[in-house]
Amino acid sequence: MKLKVIFIALIAIVSCKEEKESEKVVNNETEIAIKVIDSNSIDLEVYDFNGFEKFLNKNNNKTYVINFWATWCGPCVKELPYFEKLNEAYKNDDVEVILVSLDFPYLYESKLKPFIKEKKLASKVIALNDVDMNTWIPKVDVNWSGSIPATIIYKNDTRKFYEQSFTYEELTKELNQFLN
Amino acid sequence: MKKSIKLISFVYVLVLVSAFTVRDGGYKIGDVVEDFSLKNIDGKTVSLSDYKNSKGVIVVFTCNTCPYAVMYEDRIMDLNTKYATKGFPVVAIMPNNPEAKQGDSYEAMKERAKEKGFKFPYLMDEGQKIYPKFGATKTPHVFILQKKDGLHVVEYIGAIDNNYQDASAVTIKYVEEAVDAMLTGKEVFEKETKAIGCSIKV
Numbered sequence: 001m002k003l004k005v006i007f008i009a010l011i012a013i014v015s016c017k018e019e020k021e022s023e024k025v026v027n028n029e030t031e032i033a034i035k036v037i038d039s040n041s042i043d044l045e046v047y048d049f050n051g052f053e054k055f056l057n058k059n060n061n062k063t064y065v066i067n068f069w070a071t072w073c074g075p076c077v078k079e080l081p082y083f084e085k086l087n088e089a090y091k092n093d094d095v096e097v098i099l100v101s102l103d104f105p106y107l108y109e110s111k112l113k114p115f116i117k118e119k120k121l122a123s124k125v126i127a128l129n130d131v132d133m134n135t136w137i138p139k140v141d142v143n144w145s146g147s148i149p150a151t152i153i154y155k156n157d158t159r160k161f162y163e164q165s166f167t168y169e170e171l172t173k174e175l176n177q178f179l180n
Numbered sequence: 181m182k183k184s185i186k187l188i189s190f191v192y193v194l195v196l197v198s199a200f201t202v203r204d205g206g207y208k209i210g211d212v213v214e215d216f217s218l219k220n221i222d223g224k225t226v227s228l229s230d231y232k233n234s235k236g237v238i239v240v241f242t243c244n245t246c247p248y249a250v251m252y253e254d255r256i257m258d259l260n261t262k263y264a265t266k267g268f269p270v271v272a273i274m275p276n277n278p279e280a281k282q283g284d285s286y287e288a289m290k291e292r293a294k295e296k297g298f299k300f301p302y303l304m305d306e307g308q309k310i311y312p313k314f315g316a317t318k319t320p321h322v323f324i325l326q327k328k329d330g331l332h333v334v335e336y337i338g339a340i341d342n343n344y345q346d347a348s349a350v351t352i353k354y355v356e357e358a359v360d361a362m363l364t365g366k367e368v369f370e371k372e373t374k375a376i377g378c379s380i381k382v
Contacts, residue, residue, distance in 0.1 A: 072247050074281075075379060102376055104247065104345065131343045134354075137374035146339075147318035147379040163317070165379075 042113045046105070046127045049136035055098055055126070056140065056152065063090075063155040063178045065097045065171075068128075068140075068148050071115045072103070075165045076149040080119070082168040086175065087123040093179055097123040102148060105129050153178055206315015209371050213325055213332040216310050218273065218303035221290045226271070226301045228325075228332060235267030236326040236335075236362060238355065241275050241316040244292045245283040246378035249319040251344055253296055256320070259340070259355060260300045268324070268359050270300040275311035275319065278304075280381040311380060318377030322355055326362050335362060338373030 058064060067083050069076035080099070087097035099121065103112045108127060116125055130136055137146050141161035144150055151162045155178045162174070207213060217227040231237050240256055242249045260270035278285040286304055293302045305311050314323055315337075324336035336358040341350040358368045 073378060074381070131345050131349075133344070133375045134339060134342055134373040137376070144374070145317040145321075146374045146376045148376060149379070 049130040063095045066152040068150045070102045099125045101127045207334045220301045238270045239323040240272045241321040243319045246319045272302045275305045276381040339375035
């Protein structure tokens with residue numbers, strides 16, 4: 001009897017901890033970047049949320065790993081190499097990493113672009129600049145409180161959201177769930 | 181005997197489940213906040229229960245080092261200036277582990293508060309025990325508590341306003357609207373808002 005009760009409790013806890021599927025957002029393939037900055041041979045696509053939303057809703061059997069970060073965010077910078085490694089290691093498995101920078105616009109030239117260049121980031125880097133955060137954060141995921149780093153992994157309609165830092169091992173473990 | 185085992189398992193399960201609930205989310209709207217006592221930058225201890233005569237408290241988790249928190253420093257000071265006399269003073273709590281973030285050490289907090297001229301407590305969450313109770317996840321992260329029958333009840337969780345980049349371009353001041361509603365006995369319209377912030381460093 002005791003075991004049974006504990007077992008039921010455990011199931012209840014596990015199901016509570018499970019990630020809720022995030023809201024589906026409108027596909028917006030026609031949106032284009034607001035502006036493209038091009039200096040020092042680094043192109044940076046800058047989007048508002050409407051323009052950015054298409055990156056969360058590609059329906060092409062490819063697995064996307066979308067990481068929200070910023071150059072000023074210590075834990076984000078620490079885990080960037082793992083995302084870079086993942087992008088390289090899984091490119092033959094139809095996986096694409098997209099690094100979404102939330103750096104402040106006035107630092108694009110002085111901080112973000114030199115950072116991309118210096119670290120030789122090979123994954124696609126785009127910038128999201130939209131001050132109306134209370135509107136767009138829940139559209140990324142209803143459970144996102146807004147702290148970064150945060151990551152979404154999705155393939156077609158299956159997606160998982162993570163408001164946490166990753167090690168490379170944790171990242172590959174999560175990604176592999178999408179590749180079977 | 182069998183009955184008592186059943187009872188013990190039930191209690192055990194309750195404890196287990198409630199422990200998880202607290203750890204997972206922290207306070208929700210409508211929850212009563214437990215008293216806390218933390219060290220202020222002047223060396224004295226500040227407790228929530230010290231605020232006997234206020235109508236509430238604007239608790240702001242913030243720090244020296246997060247760019248978002250820095251962008252909001254002046255606005256946090258303005259909130260205190262505007263609302264402390266009306267019964268809603270600001271209490272700032274620094275939730276980061278200073279060993280993980282040296283710029284948030286006790287000494288650095290003192291310096292920053294002096295530089296800016298903080299007129300409100302700037303408390304160190306020593307041992308990082310208080311922020312998880314609130315369920316704070318980032319800096320800045322605001323919790324407005326309203327006094328109801330002597331208890332501090334959470335009535336608002338979230339952001340300060342809707343434009344971190346430019347205070348003059350703000351169109352909705354979430355915290356001000358919430359406090360104004362409480363002061364006039366109205367229902368808070370937007371009880372929870374979201375904003376990007378720096379994760380709390382552990």
